[in-house]
Amino acid sequence: HCKYVFNVSDLWPESAIKLGVLHNKLLIKMSVWLEEFSYKKADIITGQTRGIVENISSRGFKDKTYLITNGVDLNLFGxxxxxxxxxxxxxxxxxxxxxxxxxxxxxxxxxxxxxxxxxxxxxxxxxxxxxxxxxxxxxxxxxxxxxxxxxxxxxxxxxxxxxxxxxxxxxxxxxxxxxxxxxxxxxxxxxxxxxxxxxxxxxxxxxxxxxxxxxxxxxx
CATH class of the missing domain: 3.40.50.2000 (Glycogen Phosphorylase B;)
Known part of the structure; x- marks a missing residue:
């Protein structure tokens, strides 16, 4: 199978639950399962902040989780x-x-x-x-x-x-x-x-x- 990198810019479904957007217990359960499945199947996980990386690492994926923050093209912005x-x-x-x-x-x-x-x-x-x-x-x-x-x-x-x-x-x-x-x-x-x-x-x-x-x- 093809190797793939799973990039995480926000913690979902946790963000949606905390914001009160996601209420349905079945949808929450399915979303949590999909999140965990994605982490397990990814060859590499990248998180855009330290908080995201720490959260994912604490679930047992530390060995394949890396920090890659957002950035900016200095040729475009100034x-x-x-x-x-x-x-x-x-x-x-x-x-x-x-x-x-x-x-x-x-x-x-x-x-x-x-x-x-x-x-x-x-x-x-x-x-x-x-x-x-x-x-x-x-x-x-x-x-x-x-x-x-x-x-x-x-x-x-x-x-x-x-x-x-x-x-x-x-x-x-x-x-x-x-x-x-x-x-x-x-x-x-x-x-x-x-x-x-x-x-x-x-x-x-x-x-x-x-x-x-x-x-x-x-x-x-």
Whole structure:
């Protein structure tokens, strides 16, 4: 048979269970079985964070589990890639752009950003910009309307080739996650792209991500 490498970027189904997305006991049992089966059959397992590697290793797969973190292509991302047209076309000139680019999902708890925008709604020079899509986007847009916020902007999913210019256009970038012990072993890939773009990060997660930001002095 062909040898294969099983890459694990998130611990499933554990993440889905902790987030309250997966409730059905039969589906949970099947998912746990599939996860274990995948680990057993893989010739090599790679985990993208220390937490993931430690979790998998503790189940008896230490000898074939390795750490390979996410990274970034420095030829694509950099502050020199800033997209002036993106700023102009979206009326963001003379604005301090607080950006979030990524999935609008349950794990990110993005309503916290809307609440922050509501607290800062009288600061006319600050604009919160959401780029992307996801299951929570309608709720977030409704929350914006509920508060009557003019300092929040939602943009659709952008072509991948445009992202270096968009990220570089942010004055700071948000990397939020729900406060769960599970996420102490998370290392969102957007962090690397943001750091390569020389854009400061506002982080709301403990653990490995916080350690990276503090060591690199790349945000708070």
């Amino acid at each position: 502050k020199d890639k800033i997209n002036r047209e993106f700023i102009k076309n979206n009326g963001l000139e003379n604005k301090f752009i607080v950006g979030y680019a990524g999935i609008h999902g349950i794990a990110q708890k993005l309503e916290t950003i809307i609440e922050a925008a509501n607290l800062l709604k009288d600061c006319k020079d600050i604009m919160f910009v959401f780029v992307g899509d996801g299951p929570e986007k309608p709720m977030l847009m409704n929350l914006k309307e509920k508060y009557g916020l003019n300092n929040v902007m939602f943009l659709p999913v952008q072509p991948k080739k445009n992202m270096p210019g968009i990220v570089a256009s942010f004055d700071c970038a948000l990397v939020p996650l729900k406060k769960l012990d599970l996420f102490k072993g998370a290392l969102p890939s957007k962090m690397f792209e943001t750091m390569a773009s020389n854009v400061p990060i506002i982080l709301s997660v403990e653990g490995e991500a916080k350690e990276l930001v503090e060591n690199a002095k790349s945000g708070i």
